[in-house]
Amino acid sequence: MIQITINRNSSGFIQSFKISGHAFFANRGKDIVCAGVSAISVGAINAVHELTGITPDIEHDESGLLSCTIPDGLSGEVNGKIQLLLEGMIVSLKTIEETYGQNIKITFKKQEVE
Known part of the structure; x- marks a missing residue:
């Protein structure tokens, strides 16, 4: 399952x-759930960089890990653009989760104190 x-x-x-x-929906190279999640998430990161000039801190490896952290201290305008792009990513990922819930699970965590 993709977490x-x-x-x-x-x-x-x-x-x-x-x-x-991993989604394990189909064999490697034919897994539409994995391909969809990858396209949406990498596309969102690329959009953040291209449209705002901000490069997030990214970790990626062949095991299926993709981690993205937005830098601190951004202006309100830039952060607003980034938030809109990432909220769009979440909408798309939730759409996949609605159909393929046995292969993908989205969890939301909120930091209580900054």
Whole structure:
């Protein structure tokens, strides 16, 4: 199962997300759940970089791990753009979860104190 954790700060802004595991929907190279999650998440990271000029802290490996952390201290305008892009990513991932819930699980965590 693909596990997705979305971490929000105490203000509700997305601070980071982590994706790990495998969907096991189909054989490697034919897994539409894995391909969809990968396309959405990597596309969101690329959009953040391209449209805001901000490069998130990214960790990625062949085991299926993708971790993305948004830097601190951004202006309100830039952070607003990043939040909109990442909220769009979440909407798309939730759409996959609705159909393929046995292969993907999204968890939301909120930091209580900053």
